[in-house]
Amino acid sequence: MGASIQDVAERAGVSIATVSRTFTLPDKVLPETRKKVLEAARELDYTISRSASALKSGKSSRIAFLTGGELDSWYDSHVLAGLNSILHDEGYDIPLYAVSDVQERHAFFSDMSIKRNADAVMVVSFQISHTEADKLATTGIPLLGINTEPIPEFSATVGIDETSSMELVVNHLFNQGHRSIAYVCLDPDTESFKWNGRARLQAFLSSCSKLGDQVEPTVIHAPKDETRADYALSQLSRMNRPPTAVICMNDEYALPLIFCMQRSGWMVPRDMSVVGFDDSTYAREIGLTTIHQDPYEMGRSAATTLLGLLAGQEPSESVRIQPSFLAVRSTTAPPEH
Amino acid sequence: MGASIQDVAERAGVSIATVSRTFTLPDKVLPETRKKVLEAARELDYTISRSASALKSGKSSRIAFLTGGELDSWYDSHVLAGLNSILHDEGYDIPLYAVSDVQERHAFFSDMSIKRNADAVMVVSFQISHTEADKLATTGIPLLGINTEPIPEFSATVGIDETSSMELVVNHLFNQGHRSIAYVCLDPDTESFKWNGRARLQAFLSSCSKLGDQVEPTVIHAPKDETRADYALSQLSRMNRPPTAVICMNDEYALPLIFCMQRSGWMVPRDMSVVGFDDSTYAREIGLTTIHQDPYEMGRSAATTLLGLLAGQEPSESVRIQPSFLAVRSTTAPPEH
DNA sequence: TTGAAAGCGGTACCAC
DNA sequence: GTGGTACCGCTTTCAA
Numbered sequence: 054m055g056a057s058i059q060d061v062a063e064r065a066g067v068s069i070a071t072v073s074r075t076f077t078l079p080d081k082v083l084p085e086t087r088k089k090v091l092e093a094a095r096e097l098d099y100t101i102s103r104s105a106s107a108l109k110s111g112k113s114s115r116i117a118f119l120t121g122g123e124l125d126s127w128y129d130s131h132v133l134a135g136l137n138s139i140l141h142d143e144g145y146d147i148p149l150y151a152v153s154d155v156q157e158r159h160a161f162f163s164d165m166s167i168k169r170n171a172d173a174v175m176v177v178s179f180q181i182s183h184t185e186a187d188k189l190a191t192t193g194i195p196l197l198g199i200n201t202e203p204i205p206e207f208s209a210t211v212g213i214d215e216t217s218s219m220e221l222v223v224n225h226l227f228n229q230g231h232r233s234i235a236y237v238c239l240d241p242d243t244e245s246f247k248w249n250g251r252a253r254l255q256a257f258l259s260s261c262s263k264l265g266d267q268v269e270p271t272v273i274h275a276p277k278d279e280t281r282a283d284y285a286l287s288q289l290s291r292m293n294r295p296p297t298a299v300i301c302m303n304d305e306y307a308l309p310l311i312f313c314m315q316r317s318g319w320m321v322p323r324d325m326s327v328v329g330f331d332d333s334t335y336a337r338e339i340g341l342t343t344i345h346q347d348p349y350e351m352g353r354s355a356a357t358t359l360l361g362l363l364a365g366q367e368p369s370e371s372v373r374i375q376p377s378f379l380a381v382r383s384t385t386a387p388p389e390h
Numbered sequence: 391m392g393a394s395i396q397d398v399a400e401r402a403g404v405s406i407a408t409v410s411r412t413f414t415l416p417d418k419v420l421p422e423t424r425k426k427v428l429e430a431a432r433e434l435d436y437t438i439s440r441s442a443s444a445l446k447s448g449k450s451s452r453i454a455f456l457t458g459g460e461l462d463s464w465y466d467s468h469v470l471a472g473l474n475s476i477l478h479d480e481g482y483d484i485p486l487y488a489v490s491d492v493q494e495r496h497a498f499f500s501d502m503s504i505k506r507n508a509d510a511v512m513v514v515s516f517q518i519s520h521t522e523a524d525k526l527a528t529t530g531i532p533l534l535g536i537n538t539e540p541i542p543e544f545s546a547t548v549g550i551d552e553t554s555s556m557e558l559v560v561n562h563l564f565n566q567g568h569r570s571i572a573y574v575c576l577d578p579d580t581e582s583f584k585w586n587g588r589a590r591l592q593a594f595l596s597s598c599s600k601l602g603d604q605v606e607p608t609v610i611h612a613p614k615d616e617t618r619a620d621y622a623l624s625q626l627s628r629m630n631r632p633p634t635a636v637i638c639m640n641d642e643y644a645l646p647l648i649f650c651m652q653r654s655g656w657m658v659p660r661d662m663s664v665v666g667f668d669d670s671t672y673a674r675e676i677g678l679t680t681i682h683q684d685p686y687e688m689g690r691s692a693a694t695t696l697l698g699l700l701a702g703q704e705p706s707e708s709v710r711i712q713p714s715f716l717a718v719r720s721t722t723a724p725p726e727h
Numbered sequence: 728t729t730g731a732a733a734g735c736g737g738t739a740c741c742a743c
Numbered sequence: 744g745t746g747g748t749a750c751c752g753c754t755t756t757c758a759a
Contacts, residue, residue: 055506057736068746073738083744098528100505104450105736107441108751115440115483123471125686127671130467134460137486146452148483149474168437169392191435282675309675334464334671338619338646349462394752405730410754420728442752445735 056097065093076101103144116140116359117171119150119161121179121246127305127333128348132177132199135352143360145172152179152246162188173359176201180241180248195362199355200348201248209368211355213377215249218344219256221379222300222328223264225342229387231298231326233269234261237285237310238302240274253302253330271296275306282309286317289325297326297388304329304336304343311339311384322386332380340383351375393434402430413438440481453477453696454508456487456498458516458583464642464670465685469514469536472689480697482509489516489583499525510696513538517578517585532699536692537685538585546705548692550714552586555681556593558716559637559665560601562679566724568635568663570606571598574622574647575639577611590639590667608633612643619646623654626662634663634725641666641673641680648676648721659723669717677720688712 062069067090074082075090082090093099107114118136120129137147148171152158161167162185167174173195181189181198186206189196195208203210226234236257241250254272261270273288275281285306289295301307307329311321321327329336329343336343354375358368399406404423411419412427419427430436444451455473457466474484485508489495498504499522504511510532518526518535523543526533532545540547563571573594578587591609598607610625612618622643626632638644644666648658658664666673666680673680691712695705 059736069737070739070746070748071744073736074745077738081744086744098502098505100501100503100507102445102736103452103507104441104444105751106738108439108445108753109736109738111751113441123686124474125468125471130470131462133467133486134462134488137461137488141486141488146483146485149470149478151471151474151478164437165435166437168435170437170440279674305671308672312672312675312677334642335645335649337616338649340649349460396752406753407730407732407755408728410752411729414754418728423728439752442735443754445737446752446754448735448754 056094056099057102058099060097061090061093061099064097065089113170113172114144115146115148115171117150117167117174118147118177119152119174119179120177121158122151122153124149124151126178128200128303128331129177131348132352132355135349135354136175136356137352138349139353139356139360147175158246165192168192172363173197175199175355175359176207178247178249180246180251195359197355197359197362199351202252203372207371208362209355209358209371209373211351211358211373211375213344213346214374215252216256216259218330218346218377218379219253219300220260220263222330222344223257223260223268225379225381226298226300226326226328226385227264227268229298229326229385231296231388232267233271233294233296233298235271235273235289235296235299236302237273237275237281237299237306239277245277250302257300269296281306282313285310286313295325298328298385299325300328300330302330304331304333304341307341307343307384308335308339311341322384323389326385326388328385337380337382341380342382342385343380344377345380346375346377393431393436394439395436397434398427398430398436401434402426450507450509451481452483452485452508454487454504454511455484455514456489456511456516457514458495459488459490461486461488463515465537465640465668466514468685469689469692472686472691473512473693474689475686476690476693476697484512495583502529505529509700510534512536512692512696513544515584515586517583517588532696534692534696534699536688539589540709544708545699546692546695546708546710548688548695548710548712550681550683551711552589553593553596555667555683555714555716556590556637557597557600559667559681560594560597560605562716562718563635563637563663563665563722564601564605566635566663566722568633568725569604570608570631570633570635572608572610572626572633572636573639574610574612574636574643576614582614587639594637606633618643619650622647623650632662635665635722636662637665637667639667641668641670641678644678644680644721645672645676648678659721660726663722663725665722674717674719678717679719679722680717681714682717683712683714 058069058072062072176198178200190206198207198210200212239245261268275285329341332343332345395406399409513535515537527543535544535547537549576582598605612622666678669680669682
């Protein structure tokens with residue numbers, strides 16, 4: 054159906070080698086010849102075949118995107134958009150490996166269909182084990198982490214500083230006078246493959262302990278489903294000395310919790326301060342105090358780093374900390390005594 | 391680096407043809423032989439090369455995903471997740487063609503890099519022109535629409551019934567006693583390539599006119615950016631006889647509008663009823679009355695249809711209407727006189 | 728059932 | 744600067 058390089062060569066009266074060069078190394082072709090070829094190509098509506106050039110050149114032109122769970126989170130889909138905004142134009146596809154249960158996870162790392170079929174792997178928000186990372190490393194292709202633990206197997210990692218971000222939050226609340234703070238999150242051990250679940254929890258505990266005995270931390274493991282806000286609220290209510298502030302693992306926990314509180318007659322921040330993480334959809338409009346970060350830019354940053362790596366450059370820094378800051382808005386206030 | 395089909399053949403003591411068959415047509419290989427091959431493959435950590443098989447078989451194993459604007463909308467990213475949940479396992483990649491300005495749009499349809507490099511095109515939420523559709527049709531590959539106008543060039547279209555969904559909304563408000571209703575949307579002619587912008591606006595106007603002179607419709611074109619809610623509210627405020635209800639083109643307009651109203655001291659639904667479209671993130675938690683639809687399922691539905699098409703089946707129905715319904719919650723109520 | 732062999736459509740090396 | 748050509752790794756007749 055479509056014209057091949059042969060057809061173009063004949064029409065332009067040159068060899069296929071020249072046609073190939075015209076597209077891949079235009080400088081090595083006489084402007085005049087190039088013009089002829091380009092014209093012939095246009096007339097025949099010729100497009101280069103990805104599979105053919107991939108086969109011959111030995112590069113798959115695919116960057117695997119590995120993530121835990123369906124690609125439905127605000128964070129991951131923005132990372133993807135950012136990656137694609139750069140990699141697409143460079144000729145890369147981004148196959149999506151969304152492993153959402155242990156079987157899929159095991160399958161991914163055992164058949165390793167990625168081998169020879171990807172030029173790099175982006176590990177996104179995924180709590181990868183060392184065995185798994187080792188397995189990936191045997192491919193010899195660059196491994197990049199976005200929103201993951203910076204492990205030695207990765208050529209580079211892009212993310213925010215979880216520890217200092219959480220410290221910003223805890224200190225903000227502490228400075229407002231809060232002395233009992235709850236952290237609401239998924240149970241990182243059972244409910245999810247996401248890395249930041251674990252990292253943020255640890256950061257919360259360490260931030261509190263830095264303040265010594267002055268702050269009493271509580272951890273509430275909420276379920277993943279729609280009942281998470283109700284569950285968290287009921288847990289808070291039944292404590293005999295409830296905290297005065299709640300930090301949520303992300304906005305997707307914080308916002309429903311706020312709505313739920315309002316329906317139950319609690320005033321935010323009067324009765325309870327609430328902080329989120331991410332500064333995602335509606336956070337600004339609602340006035341949520343939250344940690345701001347930009348996953349789209351992280352995707353772009355990772356893509357740029359990767360392109361350098363693929364071009365043979367050494368990564369200038371193996372861990373790239375992206376900016377994040379505490380957006381103080383109207384869901385936090387000093388506690389009423 | 392990686393083992394090739396040659397290596398496996400040698401190790402298993404068979405020809406490469408047999409190795410190939412073992413993976414693509416296992417039934418045509420003696421169980422005994424198959425076992426040998428599979429074992430050799432495992433020992434060598436062999437994975438089939440996608441580019442090689444793509445080249446030889448003439449199929450690209452790519453399904454192009456064409457959408458207007460960055461892939462950051464709730465709707466589009468859920469469609470993608472749904473598509474990928476089926477197509478990935480079938481061995482398809484889904485390259486993302488996100489055209490967000492006129493240049494990119496023009497480039498996409500003029501270089502047609504998709505030609506010979508995609509087995510099908512998914513047109514998602516995109517207001518495609520007839521010229522463009524014709525151009526795509528010259529590739530001869532299946533064209534599917536998701537959340538698009540059902541045009542003859544498409545083999546199939548998946549979406550909700552925009553007209554009847556909007557009628558559900560308008561009639562709900564009418565039955566509550568609303569007689570002056572505003573519709574808030576992007577200006578479909580200038581601000582976006584998204585199809586439903588146009589379709590919903592038309593549906594709004596026709597739904598109102600079906601009720602004759604009894605309902606007075608107003609259309610407010612709001613900007614795309616963060617000021618959209620403020621802008622819409624200011625437009626509403628300056629009307630000398632403001633409507634009693636507002637329908638928004640989607641939840642991403644409705645929710646900020648509600649927050650904005652609350653900040654300005656308006657009570658929803660007492661002072662103004664608000665309806666959204668999509669039933670997306672937080673809509674349920676906030677109690678937004680909205681049209682519910684499931685883009686993830688639409689993606690899966692379209693993927694299934696496509697696989698049938700690719701397997702040579704005729705599509706059973708060229709337009710597939712996915713279920714949608716009005717979720718009546720707490721942002722609509724009879725108007726106070 | 729299995730093997731031999733002819734490509735699929737490019738790329739890149741080597742002459743000229 | 745351009746052309747000839749040997750592959751890249753697989754799929755798929757066609758014979759055996």
